[in-house]
Amino acid sequence: MSALAVEDLTVSLAGRTVVDRVSLTVPRGCFAGLIGPNGAGKSTLLRACLGLVPAKGTIRLDGAGLQDLAAGHRALHLAYLPQERETAWAMSVEAVVALGRLPHHARFAAPSPRDRAAVEAALARMDLLAFRHRPVTGLSGGERARVLIARALAQETPVLLADEPLAGLDPQHQIALMRLFRDLAREGRIVIASMHDLTLAARWCDRLVILKDGRVHAEGAPQSVLTAPTLRDVYGVTAVIETAAGGLIVQPVDLAGEGEAG
């Protein structure tokens, strides 16, 4: 089955169960949004899939187990966009994007034509060709986000895991990013991104997975998942849920149990 299948994944950190027997399947071509309150375990779930934290349970990609793979091999299948956006050194945009090719070529080998092609494609896709020689530290927040995504794209993996990629971006860049994720999924990849913006999640994701207290609270198409009762149970908020401009609008308005607003 062409999918990323997670079964009974459990992660314990410092004695606390952060991810509690989570099972989910994301097929190819699907852009899945991972939502839930802070501390629900979204980041940890993503990191467990990547093997950055020890976990119990199984993780399979297209039927093959990922946990037994060496980190270098796993990197050929999963690309990660962490929350950390800072680049320590003023490398050029092109050099940063080229870092994505590290899992692909041998230690001291020069970049192959394949590597160069992948970098070019990533730069072009993220509209960075004009910036390629500029130091990445001199770019704006939105531009820098694009560079980091380009790096993940250059890695040419079937799966892309992104941890809060929308944080700190302006509306234009947020929508552009969601559009990109959806397009990447349409091209046959598996994209999983965690986020807090419920409207964007509703409008652009194919499926949503809601985590609460380390467990999957609900899963499925956005309309079926984003209901008033669910929002009340998971986030403790009341929300306005409408359909407009060809999609859902989900706007939390007040804390649940504070009395009706207006």
Place this chain on the structure above:
Amino acid sequence: MTALRFQPVLAVLAAAAALLFLLSLAIGPAGATPAVSLRALFGGGEELMVLVMQEIRLPRALLGLIVGATLGLSGAALQGYLRNPLAEPGLIGISASASFGAVIALYTGLSALFALALPLMALAGAMLSVFVLQAMAGSDGRPLTVILTGVAISSFAGAMTSLVLNLSPNPFAATEIMFWMLGSLTDRSMPHVWLVLPFTLVGWALLLRLGRALDALSLGPDAAASMGVDLGRVQRLAILGTALSVGAATAVTGAIGFVGLVVPHVLRPLVGAQPSRLLPASALGGAVLLQSADILVRVIAPDRDIKLGVVTAIVGAPFFFWLVWSHRRSGL
């Protein structure tokens, strides 16, 4: 484009290092012409001149090269590993701890019984300090934590070194703190070179393997790990490589500071800020800087023994001031 710039930069640095090596061989109180010196180096000419060239000038020049390369390389490696532009073996207490280890070996007579005790104890001191630093600051520690921990380690190691020297029965020992804290290449000998070389070569081999990992680490430990970098391995290589090379070098020349700070900074823009390129460039750059300093002390005051650390501090401390100044707005 940066690939095109990299080769020439390395070539120029290598040429400069080689030139300074020859200059270092030619300079000394003996005042012989370069031609005579060169001939004597290979055993020709007057017997005493041969002695001077082979036993006094050659080890000094070699150590200038070896120790300079070590300091530059380890500075670049530490900065890449700690993702911190203020990291260097002197500043974060590794050199001072290595000095302490060496002092214990020397002044208790241990190294007289067993010559390898000197570099090994220095190594032990260096490793201990890196462990402490790692434990306190972690691999993604904030710059402030790293620097403060380094200051604490340096102070402690310096105080303990001074104590050992003061307790020594030898009347000269107490004044030798200057050598250990500031470093010198004066009157080193070939046995010193042989003592240092194996450890530094292994240390270099370990540090140079960090290139790719340091590149990936620019994006943060999570991103690097997701691309297949083994962070545990990186830590081991960085700690062991630094301890081996800096420890052995310090055992023989004392603690020389600021080389590892200044050289990577100056060279970073020239190699496109890429850590993997900065490593070999800094090694060569360190050799250039240290040899220059050593030549300078011999030209300025040929009969006195001015410590190398004085010259590197005169260059490095203002540089450090400038660094702190220019970074102060970005929340150091």
Place this chain on the structure above:
Amino acid sequence: MARRRWLGALLAGLLLPAPAPAADPAPGRVVSLNVCTDQLAMLVARPGQLYSVSYLARDADNSAMVEEAGAYLPNHGLAEEVFLMKPDLVLAGTYTAHGTVSLLRRLGFRVEEFPPETSFEDVRANLRRTGALLGNPARAEALVTAMDRELAALAAEKTPRLRTALAFSNSYTSGAGTLVSDVVRRAGLENIAETLGMTGLARLPLERLVLADPQLMAGVPTPAEKPALADQNFAHPAYRALAARTAGAPLENRLTVCGGPFTLKAARALQAAAMRAARASGAVRAETEKTTQNQMPKVAPSTGGSGQAAARSLAALPLLPALHAVEGTPE
């Protein structure tokens, strides 16, 4: 008329109250705080006059009169100690702690300071002054005369004027204006440090020492149980190679730290070593002149081509423990 004036002065001196103890002819109890004044005092004092000497007088590395010093109470140069001894006269060196000296003076003690001796002239002067202060000028004069006789005897010997190198810890040497340099001169030898224009205690870089091609080497390394960087210059392969091909001469620290008649022993030892070296090289030179043709003008007894130095320096390599081994001066 002059006689009456003289008589008047005598009467005045007898009748007027004695000024401060400065006019006291023979102090009954003398305490010395400095190892050099210790030895001067021990040589010149009358029995029972000297009460205490510094603890260094018993230190074999610094004092030439260790046995004699055993007869006196040791002091550590502290004002409190001295105060309790109630001396009539305190002898100190100009480098004795200023605080102690001025405190003693404030407490009313008479303290006489002696500068360190930098030549035999100084030794004479200090001996005479000690004699005057202790009220024993005759004894001092006798010592001076004996010393001068020995100096003359030394000068009379036909010593070959060998180029002599003095090598101390930290690559220091003694240039002109030092006691050791005077010792070398009186032994009839040439101090290369003086020839190179150095004065006082100065640093002689190893390179210059090697290229000066000394014919005699005298050095004073510290014993091996007290390791320090200071003595690493003696372990340096270049130094050892030089020492291996150069005649060595003994130089005892305790004879030259302070100046006294005992310092002559050092001069005599140097002279003897020089004579031995000259005889040995004379014999060897006769040998080598028979067998070899080309010689470099300055080559010393152990002849050889340029490769020998290289071989010797390589031989120093495996001796890693020897890096810190500090024997005595090689003979």
